[in-house]
Amino acid sequence: MTRRRKIYEGKAKILYEGPEPGTIVQHFKDDATAFNNKKHDLIEGKGVLNNRISEFIFTRLNEIGVPTHFIKRINMREQLVKEVEIIPVEVMVRNVAAGSLSKRLGIEEGTPLPRSIIEFAYKSDELDDPMVTEEHITAFAWATPQEIDDMMALSLRINDFLSGLFLGIGIRLVDFKIEFGRLYEGDMMRVVLADEISPDSCRLWDTATNEKLDKDRFRRDMGGLMDAYQEVARRLGILMENDTQPPRTGPVLVK
Amino acid sequence: MTRRRKIYEGKAKILYEGPEPGTIVQHFKDDATAFNNKKHDLIEGKGVLNNRISEFIFTRLNEIGVPTHFIKRINMREQLVKEVEIIPVEVMVRNVAAGSLSKRLGIEEGTPLPRSIIEFAYKSDELDDPMVTEEHITAFAWATPQEIDDMMALSLRINDFLSGLFLGIGIRLVDFKIEFGRLYEGDMMRVVLADEISPDSCRLWDTATNEKLDKDRFRRDMGGLMDAYQEVARRLGILMENDTQPPRTGPVLVK
Numbered sequence: 001m002t003r004r005r006k007i008y009e010g011k012a013k014i015l016y017e018g019p020e021p022g023t024i025v026q027h028f029k030d031d032a033t034a035f036n037n038k039k040h041d042l043i044e045g046k047g048v049l050n051n052r053i054s055e056f057i058f059t060r061l062n063e064i065g066v067p068t069h070f071i072k073r074i075n076m077r078e079q080l081v082k083e084v085e086i087i088p089v090e091v092m093v094r095n096v097a098a099g100s101l102s103k104r105l106g107i108e109e110g111t112p113l114p115r116s117i118i119e120f121a122y123k124s125d126e127l128d129d130p131m132v133t134e135e136h137i138t139a140f141a142w143a144t145p146q147e148i149d150d151m152m153a154l155s156l157r158i159n160d161f162l163s164g165l166f167l168g169i170g171i172r173l174v175d176f177k178i179e180f181g182r183l184y185e186g187d188m189m190r191v192v193l194a195d196e197i198s199p200d201s202c203r204l205w206d207t208a209t210n211e212k213l214d215k216d217r218f219r220r221d222m223g224g225l226m227d228a229y230q231e232v233a234r235r236l237g238i239l240m241e242n243d244t245q246p247p248r249t250g251p252v253l254v255k
Numbered sequence: 256m257t258r259r260r261k262i263y264e265g266k267a268k269i270l271y272e273g274p275e276p277g278t279i280v281q282h283f284k285d286d287a288t289a290f291n292n293k294k295h296d297l298i299e300g301k302g303v304l305n306n307r308i309s310e311f312i313f314t315r316l317n318e319i320g321v322p323t324h325f326i327k328r329i330n331m332r333e334q335l336v337k338e339v340e341i342i343p344v345e346v347m348v349r350n351v352a353a354g355s356l357s358k359r360l361g362i363e364e365g366t367p368l369p370r371s372i373i374e375f376a377y378k379s380d381e382l383d384d385p386m387v388t389e390e391h392i393t394a395f396a397w398a399t400p401q402e403i404d405d406m407m408a409l410s411l412r413i414n415d416f417l418s419g420l421f422l423g424i425g426i427r428l429v430d431f432k433i434e435f436g437r438l439y440e441g442d443m444m445r446v447v448l449a450d451e452i453s454p455d456s457c458r459l460w461d462t463a464t465n466e467k468l469d470k471d472r473f474r475r476d477m478g479g480l481m482d483a484y485q486e487v488a489r490r491l492g493i494l495m496e497n498d499t500q501p502p503r504t505g506p507v508l509v510k
């Protein structure tokens with residue numbers, strides 16, 4: 001077996017060269033980081049769950065016509081995606097005040113926002129992903145006005161769809177962060193959803209109990225991260241067989 | 256003499272009820288503050304200079320058709336203005352990287368920006384005037400999309416005019432901060448420039464030497480604040496008679 005070329009190793013994932021030109025293998029690690037890597041830990045099994053959850057969400061998004069980089073899941077930790085030129089702007093969509101918005105604007109966590117708010121951050125570890133506006137993005141040519149429009153329109157569709165999806169399984173989609181990339185096809189270019197969508201990149205609160213089912217459990221030292229991610233996967237109907245049942249040791253009687 | 260009613264005392268100015276309904280007297284104090292009042296000092300004569308400089312700039316802006324609150328200067332420290340409903344959003348216009356933008360985006364101070372950038376901050380002392388975007392402003396109804404458009408269009412005109420004005424007197428307009436208000440006239444409402452424009456609210460660098468002629472001298476403990484403000488006033492041609500010459504003691508010989 002020949003060794004694959006590693007293209008990039010990030011905080012939570014590794015990118016390898018894919019089998020075909022223009023493809024990439026996205027490998028989900030178990031690393032949990034927060035506050036731009038100042039806090040770091042290994043959470044066994046997190047990568048496996050995020051791979052499955054992100055596969056599920058990207059597949060559903062592809063089905064409703066939201067273009068994404070996703071091709072298929074390859075194994076427990078890896079998925080095949082189309083290589084894109086990542087736009088260096090993180091897009092946050094917020095439905096309920098939480099995290100940095102609560103702090104910055106003095107709005108209590110959990111307060112529903114008057115309407116969904118889109119925020120942008122410049123993707124830069126050294127600068128701690130500073131919040132930026134369309135003014136900065138266009139002035140520094142990180143994206144064109146057309147690309148910003150595309151990202152915003154797609155973000156709102158994704159927000160509508162995911163809000164509904166999670167609501168149906170008793171989860172409030174408080175906010176989430178996504179990344180987009182430029183997909184070149186011949187001499188055409190399209191803005192598509194890239195990276196991942198998982199409890200690492202969303203705030204997910206149980207609608208009944210307000211329990212956090214996302215990475216805030218890690219950021220805030222609440223423990224129970226894997227249980228929470230597993231609960232999300234279970235409600236989405238994508239838990240691996242052996243996670244809910246004792247290992248099968250033989251034929252099972254059909255009742 | 257009857258005592259005027261004080262409406263508001265801020266960090267640098269006091270507002271009194273004006274002689275007519277719908278008017279306000281804006282009184283310029285000598286207080287210098289920075290970092291949202293964490294640093295405070297009295298700089299004798301600053302209020303007098305800012306009153307004169309702001310009068311000069313607002314008069315010129317009125318002349319080119321930029322609507323402002325300014326009516327007239329009353330005395331050394333006071334000016335009569337139209338009462339407006341202040342929009343709680345500070346507008347920053349930046350031509351050259353400096354201050355918080357340099358820090359936030361890691362761009363060296365003094366780097367010319369690819370184009371002028373407008374930023375907004377939510378006017379809140381408790382929250383340290385956090386940067387916000389059009390998304391926050393409209394979601395929380397601090398201003399309507401139309402008002403944001405008006406503020407941006409006026410800001411760009413003001414930037415063009417002031418850049419030219421200062422360039423003509425050997426000063427680079429690096430950035431500035433302005434405030435707008437809603438002026439109600441009958442059942443009409445207009446967005447007009449309010450507050451002040453002075454070396455307190457601009458970054459002004461000498462084009463030849465890069466010397467700072469603005470409040471950064473105070474923020475950065477450089478000293479010479481009054482000299483700098485006086486130099487700006489002098490170059491604008493508005494220094495009070497007795498500031499450049501020894502007091503006149505008698506008739507002066509015409510050469």
Ligand SMILES: Nc1ncnc2c1ncn2[C@@H]1O[C@H](COP(=O)(O)OP(=O)(O)O)[C@@H](O)[C@H]1O
Pocket residue numbers: 008009010011012013014015024069081082083084085086179181194195196
């Ligand atoms: N389809 C893609 N093509 C190229 N790069 C991608 C694609 N999808 C995601 N990426 C990038 O791959 C990296 C994923 O690894 P991650 O651990 O999230 O990195 P980081 O620490 O930079 O967030 C990110 O930098 C992301 O922008």
Ligand SMILES: Nc1ncnc2c1ncn2[C@@H]1O[C@H](COP(=O)(O)OP(=O)(O)O)[C@@H](O)[C@H]1O
Pocket residue numbers: 263264265266267268269270279324336337338339340341434436449450451
């Ligand atoms: N024409 C006006 N009508 C009403 N309020 C005004 C007008 N012009 C300026 N203001 C407000 O008056 C105050 C001026 O005082 P200042 O010391 O600058 O206060 P602050 O500490 O709030 O910045 C500001 O809050 C400003 O928004």
Ligand SMILES: [Mg+2]
Pocket residue numbers: 010011012195
């Ligand atoms: Mg990432």
Ligand SMILES: [Mg+2]
Pocket residue numbers: 265266267450
């Ligand atoms: Mg002020």
